[in-house]
Amino acid sequence: MERLQIFWIIHLTMLTLFGLEMILVMSIWLRGRVPGLPLTASPWLKLWAGLKYLFRLIFSRRLWRMIVALINDGLIHRKIRRVSRYRWLAHITVFGSFVLLGLLSTVTGVAVEIFPNLLPADHILNTNVISVTLRNVDHPVIAFVNDFFGLVILFGMALIIYRRYFLKDAQLRTIPADGVIIALLTGIVLTGFVLEILRLLAHQPFEPTAAWGFIGYPLALLVRPLNLNWELWYNAAFWVHFVIPNMLLFYAPFSRFAHVIMSPVIVTLNSLEEMPA
Amino acid sequence: MNNRSKLNPGYFTVRQLFELEACTRCGECIAWCPTYAERNAEEITPLSKIHTYKAFLKGEYGGFLARLFGFHPPTPQEIQEFGRGTFQCTLCGRCHVVCPINIRTRDLWIAMRQQLIEWREYPPFFDQLREAVTDKHNISAEDNRGRFIWAENLDNKPAAFPEKTRAEAVYFIGCVSSFYPTVFGIPQAFVNILNHAGVDFTAMGGEEWCCGYPLIIAGMGDQIKETVRHNVETVRQTGASKLITTCPSCYHTWRHEYPEVMGEPLGFEIVHAVELLDELIRDGHITLHRYPNAVTYHDPCDLGRNSGIYDAPRRIIRAIPEIQFSEMKDHREYSLCCGGGGDAEMADAELTAAVAHRRLEQAQETGAKILVSACQQCKRTLAGQARKEKMRLKTLDIVELVWEAMQE
Numbered sequence: 001m002e003r004l005q006i007f008w009i010i011h012l013t014m015l016t017l018f019g020l021e022m023i024l025v026m027s028i029w030l031r032g033r034v035p036g037l038p039l040t041a042s043p044w045l046k047l048w049a050g051l052k053y054l055f056r057l058i059f060s061r062r063l064w065r066m067i068v069a070l071i072n073d074g075l076i077h078r079k080i081r082r083v084s085r086y087r088w089l090a091h092i093t094v095f096g097s098f099v100l101l102g103l104l105s106t107v108t109g110v111a112v113e114i115f116p117n118l119l120p121a122d123h124i125l126n127t128n129v130i131s132v133t134l135r136n137v138d139h140p141v142i143a144f145v146n147d148f149f150g151l152v153i154l155f156g157m158a159l160i161i162y163r164r165y166f167l168k169d170a171q172l173r174t175i176p177a178d179g180v181i182i183a184l185l186t187g188i189v190l191t192g193f194v195l196e197i198l199r200l201l202a203h204q205p206f207e208p209t210a211a212w213g214f215i216g217y218p219l220a221l222l223v224r225p226l227n228l229n230w231e232l233w234y235n236a237a238f239w240v241h242f243v244i245p246n247m248l249l250f251y252a253p254f255s256r257f258a259h260v261i262m263s264p265v266i267v268t269l270n271s272l273e274e275m276p277a
Numbered sequence: 278m279n280n281r282s283k284l285n286p287g288y289f290t291v292r293q294l295f296e297l298e299a300c301t302r303c304g305e306c307i308a309w310c311p312t313y314a315e316r317n318a319e320e321i322t323p324l325s326k327i328h329t330y331k332a333f334l335k336g337e338y339g340g341f342l343a344r345l346f347g348f349h350p351p352t353p354q355e356i357q358e359f360g361r362g363t364f365q366c367t368l369c370g371r372c373h374v375v376c377p378i379n380i381r382t383r384d385l386w387i388a389m390r391q392q393l394i395e396w397r398e399y400p401p402f403f404d405q406l407r408e409a410v411t412d413k414h415n416i417s418a419e420d421n422r423g424r425f426i427w428a429e430n431l432d433n434k435p436a437a438f439p440e441k442t443r444a445e446a447v448y449f450i451g452c453v454s455s456f457y458p459t460v461f462g463i464p465q466a467f468v469n470i471l472n473h474a475g476v477d478f479t480a481m482g483g484e485e486w487c488c489g490y491p492l493i494i495a496g497m498g499d500q501i502k503e504t505v506r507h508n509v510e511t512v513r514q515t516g517a518s519k520l521i522t523t524c525p526s527c528y529h530t531w532r533h534e535y536p537e538v539m540g541e542p543l544g545f546e547i548v549h550a551v552e553l554l555d556e557l558i559r560d561g562h563i564t565l566h567r568y569p570n571a572v573t574y575h576d577p578c579d580l581g582r583n584s585g586i587y588d589a590p591r592r593i594i595r596a597i598p599e600i601q602f603s604e605m606k607d608h609r610e611y612s613l614c615c616g617g618g619g620d621a622e623m624a625d626a627e628l629t630a631a632v633a634h635r636r637l638e639q640a641q642e643t644g645a646k647i648l649v650s651a652c653q654q655c656k657r658t659l660a661g662q663a664r665k666e667k668m669r670l671k672t673l674d675i676v677e678l679v680w681e682a683m684q685e
Contacts (some may be wrong), residue, residue, distance in 0.1 A: 021342060029294040031286035046291055079377040083305060084515045171304035172325060178302075237579055254335070254346040262299035263378045268291075270379035 003235070007242060014246040021253035062272065069271040074264035075099075090163065093156030094185065095260075097149040104145065106135045137199070138206075143213035147198070151215060153189045157182065181257050184248045191241040195234070197223065202234035281396050284351070288391040293608060296380045297331045302326070306382070307371035312365050312621065315631035318445045320362030321384055323372040329359050330389055330672040336518030360398035363389050365628055368494055369578040374610045383583065386619075390496025400624040403495050414486035417456040421582030422483040427454065427461035428468070435468045437480035438511075444479035446471075446519045447529070447545075449508075451524035451654040452487050459660060460653040466680035467523050473683065474562040476553075478521070484511050493622050497677060498534075505538040512545060519546040521553055523676055524582035525652045526618075532584070537562065548554055549580060550676050551651050551659045552613060558596050558679075567599040568682040572622040573645035574675075575605070575659065577652035580594035590651050590675055597682045605639040615650070633662035651675040 030043035037049055057066060066263060072078050077095075081088040111131040119125055133139050137146075161182060163169050196216035200206055211217045252258055286294060306323035307313060313321045321331070333355075335348040337370050351359070363386060370383040409418035427450075428434050435448075449469065454464045471478050486508055489501030512520055520543075522528045532547040557563045574594060580586050587609045594602050607613040616622075616632025637659060640648040648663075648670055650656050660672040673681070 005673060024342055025298065025335075026336050026341060029284065029291050029298075031338065032291040032294040033287050034291055050291060073379065078376075079379075080303075083375070083377075086305075090496075123685045154410075169304075171308040173302065173304060173307075173319075190568065244603075251346075254343065254348075255301050258298055259301040259378075260293060263301055266292075266296050266299040267378045270381065274379065 005240070007075050010242075011246065014249050017272070018249045018253065021250075025258070064273050065275055066268060069275065070264065070268040071135055073267040073271045086163070087161065090156050090159035093152050093159065097153045097156070098185075101146065101149050101153075104142075108142075109247040111242075113137060138210045138211040138213070140209045143210060143216075146192075147213045147215045150189050150192055154186070155188070157186045161186075177255055179253060181248075181264070184244055187244045188241070188248070191237060191244060193219070195241045196220075198237045201230040204230075211251045280357070281353075284333050284358055285395060286334060286338075287394060288388040289385070290394075293381070293385055293388060294334070296378075296385065297327050297334075299378050299435050300327045301378060302328065303377060304358075305375045305377060307443070308392045308571055309371045309375045309611075311369060311371065311616065311632045311635070312367060312628055313523055314635070315604050315628055316365060318365070320358045321365050322362070323386075324349060324357070326362055326366075326386065326389060327380075327382075329355070329362075330385075330392075345607060356393075356396060356398055357578045359389075359641050360393045360396075361643075362459040363393055364400055364624040366619050367477060367578070367614045367616060367621045367629075367632065370582040370616035371578075371611065374582060381435065386678060387494060387496060387498070388608055390425060390494070390495070390512075391498070394496040399496070400620075402623045403497070406491055406495060406620070406623065407497055407500060407519075410487045410492050410504070411448040413564070414504070416487055418454040419456055419463055421486070424450065424455040424485055425480070425482050426456075427458075427464050431468070433469070433472055435472065435478070435480060437510040438464055438482040439486050441479040441515050442514065445518060446479075446630070447481045447512050447515055447520045448476065448478050449485060449488070449512075449520050449522040449524075449527055450480060450524060451527045451653060453657060454523060457653070457657055460657050460674070462677050463523050463653050463656065463674045470554070470557075470676060471561065474557050476557075479515060479517075480637075481508075481511055483556075488524075488527040488530045489534070490526045491620060493530065493534060494618075501534075502538060509535060509543055509617045512516070517545055519548050521548045521550060523550040523576045523651075523653065523674070525549060525584065526654065529579045529584050549586060549589075549651070551580070551583070551589040551593060552557065554593050554676065554679055562681070563683060565679070565682040565685055568597045568678075569599040569601070569641075570647055571601040571603070571645045572647040572678070573605050573640050573643045574608070575615065575640070575648060575650040575655055576609060578612070578618050578652055580651055581612055582610060590649075593675060593679060594649065597678070600682075601645075603643040603645060605636075605643055607639060615652075615658045616662075622658070629658060630662055633658050634666065637663055637666070637670060645670070647671045647673055647674055647678070649673050649678050 027043065027140050033039055034041065034046045034049045037045060077088060077091060078243065080091055111134040115125045115131060125131060164172055164174055164178065168189060193215055196213060197220045199218040200210055200216060206217070248257065302324055304324055308320060319325050330524070330527055332348055333351045335343040337346050337348045366386055368383050368386055372382040373380065377383065384607065405418065406416065409416055413419065414421045415424070425437060448468065450464050454460050459594060486504050488508065489504045492498060492500050528547060528549040536543055554563070558565065572594060574590055576587060594600060613636050614630040617638055622629040648659060651657065651674060653674065655672050656672050661674060663670050
């Protein structure tokens with residue numbers, strides 16, 4: 001079986017498990033009551049009421065205000081900025097960079113995996129400059145963006161680790177699960193850099209533009225004299241880098257990491273309702 | 278407790294259960310919790326309450342997957358600890374203000390208390406409270422006909438039920454002002470102001486039943502339906518267009534809980550004394566004289582954070598000639614609780630005293646000689662503690678301050 005096939009089998013399995021876990025968590029929420037519905041209302045009725053509420057919100061004049069609330073409180077986190085610049089910087093560097101890199105990966109996945117398989121090679125979606133750029137991992141923009149935001153995440157993670165384990169801020173309550181999440185998030189970025197180095201070494205000679213990957217490229221030059229079986233190491237690194245986010249995906253619904261999904265929704269709704277009319 | 282009923286998520290709305298999951302465990306609430314600052318017991322922290330309850334839910338309803346991640350149904354010991362933390366809370370709502378996710382914490386604590394009531398894991402005094410409010414219709418379990426005792430020594434005793442049953446406004450006095458002599462000055466000053474300003478009002482006397490707030494916050498909100506109907510019907514019979522109260526908790530309950538319980542608009546306006554005084558001063562119905570004293574203002578939780586009224590009391594104070602007004606370190610949304618809210622005093626009186634002490638210290642730091650509030654419970658708590666500590670700090674309700682400033 002090809003690497004890509006195994007990748008998708010495992011990834012889709014983990015996505016399904018993630019979905020099942022989310023359904024389980026949601027089934028607990030749906031045991032709650034919904035104002036205006038009898039206590040005995042079925043979960044489906046409650047779900048429908050919730051969806052109706054959301055649709056009414058989205059297709060209303062309040063949409064713009066909702067977007068403002070989402071940006072201010074769900075994405076920029078102005079309340080955290082007000083209480084502590086340090087905390088805000090740590091959070092926004094990690095969160096913001098993961099969101100950007102996540103979006104880049106998703107768009108790349110579509111451009112590299114989906115469009116070429118579904119559409120003719122000369123279709124505009126395959127030949128446009130964005131798709132062409134995304135298909136080339138050593139393109140200056142892609143190489144630079146990946147390394148830069150990876151570095152920003154590591155900076156943010158360092159701030160988080162310092163505050164939690166060295167500064168020991170009195171308001172923090174550190175539990176072993178926090179260590180697991182921190183290790184997984186840091187692991188994703190570190191293994192990403194390792195993967196980049198090994199990819200360059202496995203696919204020599206280096207592309208001239210690869211130097212835009214200002215972390216991976218110099219480190220690849222540094223370890224090149226070791227002259228190992230780079231293809232083998234690249235393969236191993238690929239699977240390690242792949243497994244960590246999937247572990248996070250599996251763990252997320254039952255961990256504090258769930259807030260990444262829930263918090264933007266709640267803070268947007270609550271802030272929207274607290275906005276002056 | 279081994280025979281406890283299953284955890285009942287029905288005390289929460291779907292959205293509240295979602296909110297539990299949205300908590301990031303950032304701990305900002307811990308830094309601002311007034312009772313945790315005094316007790317340092319982990320179970321008091323908002324963060325702990327949220328995550329304990331969330332773990333209970335997953336342990337009870339999460340099945341195999343939840344077990345895999347270490348969740349289990351709550352043990353009697355865990356429930357006991359959770360109950361202690363949940364009732365050692367003044368429901369001040371400061372955790373909501375500082376929460377980066379804007380989680381509506383106060384509503385969560387009340388829902389958790391409802392669950393604890395079902396499990397019979399609550400301070401023993403709550404049974405007496407329930408009996409007092411539902412049978413005697415006041416929190417003191419006294420004869421409800423004695424609600425007008427504070428008016429006995431007034432020169433102009435206000436007309437009230439049963440003599441006067443029709444008026445433009447109803448003054449809903451509240452249990453604390455009616456039965457605790459230390460705060461009799463509040464209704465006395467307020468009726469003097471109303472008479473002076475020519476407001477046509479009546480009071481309900483023995484027909485005024487406790488608004489039900491103490492039961493709602495105790496987690497016994499299901500017991501207040503009869504009370505709500507009685508109070509609303511009585512006010513409706515007067516033909517009044519507004520109900521005025523000097524108690525922020527009564528105000529909050531009337532304004533937010535009553536329409537929900539009744540399932541319809543009340544048909545009259547709910548006004549707190551500060552809103553009315555602000556209007557009377559602005560319209561020139563009240564004349565204020567010079568009052569050269571240094572004062573500071575304490576925002577009652579139910580008036581400020583829980584009802585959003587911050588400016589009216591400050592406008593009133595600033596309207597008094599020659600008054601020197603300064604803010605405390607924690608004010609407006611970030612105001613520190615007096616310690617007397619949330620039925621916490623019934624659960625732990627020493628805790629209430631400790632929170633009140635801290636608030637009094639903040640008041641003293643401003644150099645003020647008078648600590649003004651707009652709540653009889655705040656005044657009772659703060660004045661009681663100041664007296665106990667022999668502090669040279671006078672506590673006044675804002676209606677008393679206005680009445681004093683009205684004297685030449």
